[in-house]
Amino acid sequence: MTFLGMPAFPANAAAAVRDSQLRFNLRKATHTIREKRASVVAELPDWARLREAGKQIKDHTLRNLERYLLQMEEAVTAAGGHVHWAADAREANRIVTGLVRETGESDVVKVKSMATQEIGLNEALAEAGITAYETDLAELIVQLGDDWPSHILVPAIHRSRAEIREIFLEKMADWGRPAPEELTDDPRALAEAARRHLRERFLSTKVAISGANFMIAETGTLVVLESEGNGRMCLTLPKTLISVVGIEKLLPTWRDLEVFLQLLPRSSTGERMNPYTSTWTGATEGQEFHLVLLDNGRTRVLADEVGRQALRCIRCSACLNVCPVYERAGGHAYGSVYPGPIGAILTPQLRGMSSPLDASLPYASTLCGACYDVCPVAIDIPEVLVHLRGRAPHPRAERLGMRAAGWVFDRPERLARAERLAGRLRRFVPRRAPGPGPLSAWTETRDLPEIPAESFRDWWTRTDGGTR
Numbered sequence: 323m324t325f326l327g328m329p330a331f332p333a334n335a336a337a338a339v340r341d342s343q344l345r346f347n348l349r350k351a352t353h354t355i356r357e358k359r360a361s362v363v364a365e366l367p368d369w370a371r372l373r374e375a376g377k378q379i380k381d382h383t384l385r386n387l388e389r390y391l392l393q394m395e396e397a398v399t400a401a402g403g404h405v406h407w408a409a410d411a412r413e414a415n416r417i418v419t420g421l422v423r424e425t426g427e428s429d430v431v432k433v434k435s436m437a438t439q440e441i442g443l444n445e446a447l448a449e450a451g452i453t454a455y456e457t458d459l460a461e462l463i464v465q466l467g468d469d470w471p472s473h474i475l476v477p478a479i480h481r482s483r484a485e486i487r488e489i490f491l492e493k494m495a496d497w498g499r500p501a502p503e504e505l506t507d508d509p510r511a512l513a514e515a516a517r518r519h520l521r522e523r524f525l526s527t528k529v530a531i532s533g534a535n536f537m538i539a540e541t542g543t544l545v546v547l548e549s550e551g552n553g554r555m556c557l558t559l560p561k562t563l564i565s566v567v568g569i570e571k572l573l574p575t576w577r578d579l580e581v582f583l584q585l586l587p588r589s590s591t592g593e594r595m596n597p598y599t600s601t602w603t604g605a606t607e608g609q610e611f612h613l614v615l616l617d618n619g620r621t622r623v624l625a626d627e628v629g630r631q632a633l634r635c636i637r638c639s640a641c642l643n644v645c646p647v648y649e650r651a652g653g654h655a656y657g658s659v660y661p662g663p664i665g666a667i668l669t670p671q672l673r674g675m676s677s678p679l680d681a682s683l684p685y686a687s688t689l690c691g692a693c694y695d696v697c698p699v700a701i702d703i704p705e706v707l708v709h710l711r712g713r714a715p716h717p718r719a720e721r722l723g724m725r726a727a728g729w730v731f732d733r734p735e736r737l738a739r740a741e742r743l744a745g746r747l748r749r750f751v752p753r754r755a756p757g758p759g760p761l762s763a764w765t766e767t768r769d770l771p772e773i774p775a776e777s778f779r780d781w782w783t784r785t786d787g788g789t790r
């Protein structure tokens with residue numbers, strides 16, 4: 323599946339909000355996670371200091387990214403791994419496809435990696451005759467359902483248990499071991515069906531592709547946090563492991579990781595500790611290891627003084643779970659693997675704003691600021707949204723209008739003359755804009771303010787500040 327060619331956010335959101343089942347599923351799931359998060363965060367008296375530490379560590383790393391990336395490369399190579407540099411999606415896909423081909427295998431297992439979804443790796447592998455099997459439970463549901471992920475942490479958040487049961491019964495057999503005929507929509511039964519299906523896959527597949535939550539430059543170590551243990555199977559059983567990781571995932575030292583191992587589980591799943599934290603350094607006995615360091619627009623983001631804070635993101639999804647727009651529109655409306663508030667600032671920066679969809683994303687927000695309040699690395703998402711709105715392409719009429727307004731507001735005497743003219747012409751100014759069009763859509767639900775006959779500044783002069 324691909325997001326290419328999707329309409330702009332308002333059209334996608336308008337369609338999504340008509341789906342009452344989707345809204346019910348999203349509301350239930352996001353409210354449950356957000357309440358869990360709030361309660362475990364409240365347990366820590368030093369949360370604000372942890373958050374500040376997370377922000378400082380990320381900013382320091384991004385300021386010195388080149389140094390830490392080279393340190394990472396040196397450490398991985400010294401530990402027997404191979405490091406590849408990918409400037410963009412095409413290069414990363416070419417490298418990974420080539421590496422899989424070298425093994426002679428035509429199947430790979432994957433543990434959740436948003437970076438590989440960002441670059442469309444599954445599609446590139448399919449073109450090369452290689453089948454990628456997702457092994458994270460939610461990703462498996464998305465893949466079997468020929469669907470798109472709609473949440474960073476719970477990609478199948480838009481699916482109910484009954485829908486998942488249907489997908490398993492209909493599609494599992496096409497991808498390997500079928501689901502049992504008597505499968506119910508009990509979560510344990512669904513998990514058991516997925517476990518048996520995946521176990522066979524792990525034992526028979528020789529190449530794995532992973533992402534990573536963090537990379538530790540001082541030792542060349544990669545870190546994956548997950549809840550199911552599938553990741554650990556995926557990382558250890560295959561003979562070749564290829565990890566595709568965005569260059570912003572670096573941390574300088576293990577000590578820095580300590581901060582994020584507290585911030586991430588509490589912000590994402592609302593847990594005090596993460597159930598499975600896997601770390602690995604270079605190649606191990608009997609396993610070859612390749613690290614693909616992915617740029618794909620990240621250095622361009624880094625060059626933007628306001629926008630670069632988006633690279634601090636640790637993909638916890640807390641901002642999605644509190645966003646009133648995400649809760650109603652769902653993840654698919656954002657047309658990217660990065661939905662919600664973080665998607666609204668990251669996607670237009672990574673992909674540019676040349677398509678109507680990408681140019682509309684900075685507007686997919688009410689600017690209420692709830693995302694900033696919960697972000698464990700203090701990304702000021704509203705600030706970046708406003709910044710990106712300034713850079714987004716605007717219709718010619720709007721540009722001309724803004725230029726004219728700028729000219730009038732530039733000089734007090736011009737503004738005074740414009741106010742007097744407006745006062746004289748006020749009878750001819752309609753309370754509703756003529757339609758149909760964007761202006762009439764605006765005034766349909768809002769009255770234009772009445773223009774006073776006398777401006778404040780003229781009243782002030784006439785009455786000497788209200789004393790006469």
Ligand code: SF4
Nearest residue numbers: 635636638639641697
């Ligand atoms: S922007 Fe902040 S809250 Fe949102 S996913 Fe990233 S780290 Fe989490």
